[in-house]
Every structure is written in C-alpha cells, then in structure tokens.
Amino acid sequence: MSKAANTRLNILHKAFELIYTKGYQTTSIDEIIATTQVTKGAFYYHFKTKDEMGVAIIEEILKPTMQEHFIKPTEASQDPIEDFYNMISYLLLEDPFLQVKYGCPVGNLTQEMTPWNTKFSEALAELVDLWKATIINSIEKGKEAGLIRKDVIGEQVAFFILSGYWGIRNFGKLQNDNSSYLVYLKELKGYLNGLK
Amino acid sequence: MSKAANTRLNILHKAFELIYTKGYQTTSIDEIIATTQVTKGAFYYHFKTKDEMGVAIIEEILKPTMQEHFIKPTEASQDPIEDFYNMISYLLLEDPFLQVKYGCPVGNLTQEMTPWNTKFSEALAELVDLWKATIINSIEKGKEAGLIRKDVIGEQVAFFILSGYWGIRNFGKLQNDNSSYLVYLKELKGYLNGLK
DNA sequence: TGTTTTTCATACTAATCAGTATTTTTTATG
DNA sequence: CATAAAAAATACTGATTAGTATGAAAAACA
Numbered sequence: 266m267s268k269a270a271n272t273r274l275n276i277l278h279k280a281f282e283l284i285y286t287k288g289y290q291t292t293s294i295d296e297i298i299a300t301t302q303v304t305k306g307a308f309y310y311h312f313k314t315k316d317e318m319g320v321a322i323i324e325e326i327l328k329p330t331m332q333e334h335f336i337k338p339t340e341a342s343q344d345p346i347e348d349f350y351n352m353i354s355y356l357l358l359e360d361p362f363l364q365v366k367y368g369c370p371v372g373n374l375t376q377e378m379t380p381w382n383t384k385f386s387e388a389l390a391e392l393v394d395l396w397k398a399t400i401i402n403s404i405e406k407g408k409e410a411g412l413i414r415k416d417v418i419g420e421q422v423a424f425f426i427l428s429g430y431w432g433i434r435n436f437g438k439l440q441n442d443n444s445s446y447l448v449y450l451k452e453l454k455g456y457l458n459g460l461k
Numbered sequence: 462m463s464k465a466a467n468t469r470l471n472i473l474h475k476a477f478e479l480i481y482t483k484g485y486q487t488t489s490i491d492e493i494i495a496t497t498q499v500t501k502g503a504f505y506y507h508f509k510t511k512d513e514m515g516v517a518i519i520e521e522i523l524k525p526t527m528q529e530h531f532i533k534p535t536e537a538s539q540d541p542i543e544d545f546y547n548m549i550s551y552l553l554l555e556d557p558f559l560q561v562k563y564g565c566p567v568g569n570l571t572q573e574m575t576p577w578n579t580k581f582s583e584a585l586a587e588l589v590d591l592w593k594a595t596i597i598n599s600i601e602k603g604k605e606a607g608l609i610r611k612d613v614i615g616e617q618v619a620f621f622i623l624s625g626y627w628g629i630r631n632f633g634k635l636q637n638d639n640s641s642y643l644v645y646l647k648e649l650k651g652y653l654n655g656l657k
Numbered sequence: 658t659g660t661t662t663t664t665c666a667t668a669c670t671a672a673t674c675a676g677t678a679t680t681t682t683t684t685a686t687g
Numbered sequence: 688c689a690t691a692a693a694a695a696a697t698a699c700t701g702a703t704t705a706g707t708a709t710g711a712a713a714a715a716c717a
Contacts, residue, residue, distance in 0.1 A: 268714090269664060288573060290487050294705065305706085307665045315705065366576050372631055376572045377484060379634040380562050390635050421648035424632065424641055431631050432624030435568055438575040439586050445620060452617035459655050464684085465694060490675065501676085503695045511675065 273311045274325075276301050281322045285370045289319060289377055316384060319374075323388040327371060331392060336399050345407035346457045349400070353430055353453060357437075357446045365437040365446070372431040397423045417460050429453065469507045470521075472497050477518045481566045485515060485573055512580060515570075519584040523567060527588060532595050541603035542653050545596070549626055549649060553633075553642045561633040561642070568627040593619045613656050625649065 279301045283292045294315055298308050312318040335352060342348045356363060363369070371392060378385035401419035408415055429449070436445040475497045479488045490511055494504050508514040531548060538544045552559060559565070567588060574581035596619040603609035625645070632641040 272665085286576065288486070290484070293703075295703080304666045306667075306710095309706070310664060368572065368576075372628075373572060375631050375635050376564065376569060379637075380482065380564075386635060386637075393632075393635060418647070421644050421651075424629065424645045425625065425648040425652070428625045428628030428632060428645060429621065430624075431628035432568075432626065433620065433628075435571050435627050436589075436620065436624060439571050439582060439589060441575075441582075448617050449620045449624060451614070452621040455617075456621070456652055456655075459652075468694085489673075491673080500696050502680095502697075505676070506694060 269311075272301075272303055272307055276303060276308060276311060276318070277322055277326055280318060281326050281370070284319075284322070285373065286364075286367050289374060316382065319378070320384050320388050323374070323385070323392060328392055328395075331371075331396060335396060339399050339403050342403055342406070344412055345403040346412065346460060348403065349426055350450075350454055350457055353426070354450055356430065357433070357450065358443060365443050366441050368438045369431060369434040372434055393427070397427060400426060413460050422460065425456075426453075465507075468497075468499055468503055472499060472504060472507060472514070473518055473522055476514060477522050477566070480515075480518065481569065482560075482563050485570060512578065515574070516580050516584050519570070519581070519588060524588055524591075527567075527592060531592060535595050535599050538599055538602070540608055541599040542608065542656060544599065545622055546646075546650055546653055549622070550646055552626065553629070553646065554639060561639050562637050564634045565627060565630040568630055589623070593623060596622060609656050618656065621652075622649075 276297065280292065280297045283297060283300065294305070294308060298305055308318075312321065339345075339348055339352070356369075367373070371389060374385065375389050375393075379389065397420075400423040404413055404417060404419035404422055407413035408417065433446060433449040436449070437443060439445075472493065476488065476493045479493060479496065490501070490504060494501055504514075508517065535541075535544055535548070552565075563569070567585060570581065571585050571589075575585065593616075597615035600609055600613060600615035600618055604611055604613065629642060629645040632645070633639060
C-alpha cells in the first residue's frame with residue numbers, strides 16, 4: 266500500500282474509534298489529527314470535509330467489516346435459527362472491538378446523523394439493507410430445509426431481530442454492564458425457537 | 462404559576478423540542494434562548510449549566526409524561542398482551558408529538574449522553590426502570606389471571622419489548638417512513654400472542 | 658537530472674460555543 | 688411607600704470549531 270493510502274486508512278481507523286466512543290459531532294478534526302499524528306493539511310488533502318470522511322468510514326470500514334463478519338458466515342449457514350442466535354450473542358458478548366458502554370457503531374451513527382444528514386442516511390441504509398437481506402435470505406433457505414415454519418415472514422423476523430439488537434445495545438449503554446444482554450439473549454432464544 | 466416558574470418551564474419545553482429534533486450536543490444555549498425569547502441572564506438564573514437543564518428536562522418533562530401515558534394506563538390493565546401491543550403501536554403510529562424522523566427522545570438521549578455523562582445516565586436509568594417495572598408487574602398480574610403462560614419470565618419480556626421498540630425507532634429514522642413500523646408491529650403481535 | 662504532480666505542513670480565519678460579570682428591572686415584603 | 692430579594696437584560700470572555708491559504712517536501716515521471 267502506498268504511503269498516502271496508508272495515512273488515509275490510518276485517519277479512517279483512528280477517527281472511527283474516536284467516533285465510536287465519543288460520537289460523531291463531538292469528535293473534532295483537531296482531535297483526530299492529534300491522535301493520528303497527521304497534520305491538518307494531510308487530513309484535508311484526503312477528505313474535502315468532515316462529513317466526507319464520515320461517509321468514508323461507513324463505506325470503507327463498517328461495510329467491509331460487516332460483510333466479512335455477518336454476511337459471509339451466514340451464507341454457508343446450515344441452521345439459521347442457531348446462526349441468528351450465535352450472531353447476536355457473539356456481537357453482544359464476544360466481539361473484541363465492541364464495548365457495552367459504547368453500544369453499536371452503526372446504531373449510534375444512525376441515531377445521531379440520520380435526521381439531518383442524507384449522505385450518512387444513504388450510506389447507513391445501504392449497510393443495514395444488506396444485513397437485513399441476508400437474514401431474510403437465510404430464513405427462506407431455512408423454510409425450504411424444513412427448519413423454519415412456512416408461515417414465518419422473513420422481513421418481519423429480520424426487523425424484529427435487528428431492532429432487538431439495536432435496542433438492547435442501548436440498554437447496555439444505560440447500565441454499562443452486560444447483565445441486560447444475558448436476560449435479553451434468553452428471551453431471544455425463546456423467540457427464535459418459536460419460529461421452528 | 463409564577464412568572465419565573467413559567468419562563469423556567471418555557472425554557473424546558475422549547476429546549477426539549479430542539480433537543481429531540483437536533484440532539485443534545487448540537488443544540489446550543491444561544492439557540493435555545495433565541496427560540497424561547499429569553500435572555501442568557503434569565504437562562505443562567507434558572508440553570509447553573511446546560512447539563513443541569515438537560516437533567517431537568519428528563520425529570521420534569523420526560524418523567525411526568527411517561528408516568529401519565531405509559532405507567533398509569535397499564536396499572537388498570539385487564540389484558541396485558543393487548544395493552545403492550547397498543548402501547549407500542551400508539552407510540553409508533555399515533556402519538557402526536559413523536560415523529561418517525563426523530564425517533565424516541567429517551568432512546569436518543571441514552572444513546573448520545575450515556576457513555577460520558579453520569580447525571581444523564583442516572584436520570585434516564587430511573588425513567589427506564591420505572592417503565593420496565595410496570596411491564597413486569599403487568600405480566601405477573603397476567604399470569605395470575607391466566608392470560609399469560611406461567612413459564613413466561615417478566616424481566617426477559619420487558620427487555621425484549623423495550624429493546625424492540627428502541628431498535629425499530631432507529632429503523633424509522635433511517636428510512637424516514639413508518640413502513641418498517643408496520644412490519645415490526647406484525648411480528649410483535651405474533652411474539653406477544655406466543656406468551657399466551 | 659529536471660520538472661511536474663502528489664502529498665503533507667504551518668499558520669491562520671471567522672463563527673460558534675458554554676459560561677461570566679455586571680447592571681437593571683421586576684416582584685415580594687415590611 | 689421603602690427596601691430587599693428575585694428575576695432578567697447586556698455585554699463580554701477564552702476556548703474550540705470546521706475549514707482555508709500558502710508554501711514546502713516527497714514522489715513520480717520525462
């Protein structure tokens with residue numbers, strides 16, 4: 266990778282970490298260039314505006330990460346019900362990057378940016394649609410394989426699972442411990458088993 | 462009500478509306494006093510800091526509103542299952558103040574403030590605990606009345622319902638229309654009926 | 658090697674931010 | 688009505704914000 270491409274990626278990664286923990290609006294460019302050891306000139310050479318950088322984070326950091334961790338594994342799925350549970354459980358309890366205190370990066374950005382910034386909305390919607398479509402697809406395959414009831418409606422379930430995930434992330438932030446996660450996961454398991 | 466108490470409440474109400482639509486951090490005090498037609502001197506006479514005002518909004522606006530609209534009605538409940546559905550459905554589709562585009566005020570504040578501001582966290586946690594406790598209580602009564610299965614665990618269901626609500630609010634923000642609400646509500650109904 | 662283009666560095670600007678100091682007006686109370 | 692206290696108005700501060708102007712170093716290329 267060229268040196269220039271390297272500083273660009275470096276900015277994106279560090280900025281993403283700051284934004285994940287602090288929020289987008291309260292993460293200043295001065296703070297980003299301080300932690301990246303990159304000058305303002307370099308920053309604005311790579312990104313015209315702060316928002317352009319924000320969208321780049323979604324497309325170049327969040328999207329590939331999600332593809333790799335949530336989309337790909339599900340495609341080779343045998344038992345969707347178990348996969349769904351494992352996916353959420355992994356995200357809540359095991360993912361080494363995510364922290365209870367800071368919630369879900371995608372959820373955070375959606376909450377903060379969506380009403381006022383269409384560029385962010387579009388980038389985030391694309392991301393979430395991808396995830397949703399994967400779940401729906403998984404359900405259809407599960408129905409064919411006889412693992413999921415025929416009257417289950419994939420879109421409904423997808424919304425229900427993802428909503429629950431985003432919501433419980435908020436509870437985690439509120440309590441700053443994963444006890445709410447554990448309670449939630451038990452009910453999720455019951456709900457998912459009800460789809461069989 | 463005294464004139465002073467009136468300006469205080471006026472500030473709280475207008476500030477709340479601004480914060481609901483724009484977020485807390487991006488709502489400036491200058492903006493608040495501009496829309497309230499109150500001077501900075503008056504503002505800082507009533508509130509020592511911006512954060513003190515924020516907490517006051519939670520305790521003096523959000524809390525009473527929630528008490529009135531969600532806690533009280535549920536206490537005289539006959540059929541908790543139906544009540545839960547109606548509560549969420551009302552919030553999503555009918556509440557005249559809440560807007561799809563701006564999500565849930567409590568959820569927004571939790572997301573934005575919680576990792577860094579303990580005063581906000583405490584005030585919000587109190588609010589949410591109250592709501593959660595009401596749901597749990599409702600479920601216990603439903604179990605006694607034979608309307609809900611005995612093996613249903615109230616706390617799990619409470620987390621599940623509230624998480625789903627917060628999460629779907631985020632989807633609404635993302636898409637800026639209530640189509641996702643409608644899909645979600647169908648699945649919620651199915652889930653709730655499964656508790657019978 | 659010389660020149661052009663890419664990449665980065667430095668110093669600045671105008672706007673906005675939360676909060677303060679000080680004074681004036683309004684209200685309550687004797 | 689006089690006085691004290693409460694409430695509000697005005698003008699300011701220092702810090703921080705995103706973004707810019709301009710020039711220097713580094714890399715690519717002829």
